Amino acid sequence: MLEGPTDAASVAAIASWHANAVRLQLNEDCWLNINMGGSAYGGAAYQSTITNYVKLLHQRGLYVVLSLAWNAPGASQARDQQVMADADHAPAFWSSVATAFKSDPAVAFDLYNEPHDISWACWLNGCTTSGGWQAAGMQSLVNAVRSTGARQPLLLGGNGWASDLSQWLQYKPNDPANALVASFHVYGPSFSQCTTTSCLNSTVAPVAQRVPVVTGEMGENDCTHGYIDVFMPWADSLGISYLGFTWDAWPNKCASGPTMILDYSGTPTNYGVGFKNHLLAIVP
Numbered sequence: 367m368l369e370g371p372t373d374a375a376s377v378a379a380i381a382s383w384h385a386n387a388v389r390l391q392l393n394e395d396c397w398l399n400i401n402m403g404g405s406a407y408g409g410a411a412y413q414s415t416i417t418n419y420v421k422l423l424h425q426r427g428l429y430v431v432l433s434l435a436w437n438a439p440g441a442s443q444a445r446d447q448q449v450m451a452d453a454d455h456a457p458a459f460w461s462s463v464a465t466a467f468k469s470d471p472a473v474a475f476d477l478y479n480e481p482h483d484i485s486w487a488c489w490l491n492g493c494t495t496s497g498g499w500q501a502a503g504m505q506s507l508v509n510a511v512r513s514t515g516a517r518q519p520l521l522l523g524g525n526g527w528a529s530d531l532s533q534w535l536q537y538k539p540n541d542p543a544n545a546l547v548a549s550f551h552v553y554g555p556s557f558s559q560c561t562t563t564s565c566l567n568s569t570v571a572p573v574a575q576r577v578p579v580v581t582g583e584m585g586e587n588d589c590t591h592g593y594i595d596v597f598m599p600w601a602d603s604l605g606i607s608y609l610g611f612t613w614d615a616w617p618n619k620c621a622s623g624p625t626m627i628l629d630y631s632g633t634p635t636n637y638g639v640g641f642k643n644h645l646l647a648i649v650p
Contacts, residue, residue: 395436398455398462448497452502460510479523483496503539584611585637589624589636612624624637
């Protein structure tokens with residue numbers, strides 16, 4: 367039901383890198399048990415799998431970030447991410463997820479994986495998309511979580527496939543809990559919109575002076591670790607967190623995944639070894 371094993375040994379492998387957080391990407395149809403075509407893997411079965419895995423990760427001292435990654439409007443199946451969260455199901459998804467985890471202080475919510483090809487006004491308040499369906503803005507997703515009483519941190523990915531934080535502060539939603547986190551994704555050395563130190567200093571660093579910033583996805587698409595070897599110390603110097611993408615042992619995907627591991631015992635790829643060595647050096 368999830369990508370790769372979810373047993374104690376595989377979680378121990380993650381912890382052996384001195385990681386302190388894991389980000390899980392979720393499917394709204396599976397969680398809500400809609401548009402499933404009679405599959406037995408949705409609803410309670412899916413929710414139980416996620417909940418049990420979160421508990422197992424916590425046992426190893428790992429925080430968990432739950433992210434909405436697959437969605438679709440109406441009766442369409444959620445087989446991919448869209449330009450933005452859909453108004454049809456995403457608020458209900460977050461209301462349900464937040465209700466399930468609102469008493470767990472070691473969980474944070476990443477409200478939408480990678481908004482893209484929308485305006486910042488749509489990012490905040492929703493809009494009718496080019497596909498004709500209604501997008502839910504970040505404000506409505508924040509409201510859906512907070513209406514349950516959940517007060518955990520909320521990660522809000524920027525525009526441009528979460529690589530653009532240039533107007534994040536200007537369009538920051540209202541949050542009664544005052545616990546919003548700016549999230550951005552970076553894949554170097556040149557895949558993402560903003561990868562150079564000069565660009566990061568001009569667009570990301572100012573946001574980090576005002577609110578917490580998390581690199582929700584960090585990767586390198588050349589199967590080496592030269593780029594992240596520069597990025598991680600830069601982020602450390604500003605108190606910016608980062609989550610490496612991705613803990614999957616897909617064959618021949620070191621560059622195109624990009625995958626950090628060769629197997630689920632935690633053997634690193636040529637890219638993953640840079641991430642592992644950095645964590646081992648900075649985390650007791």
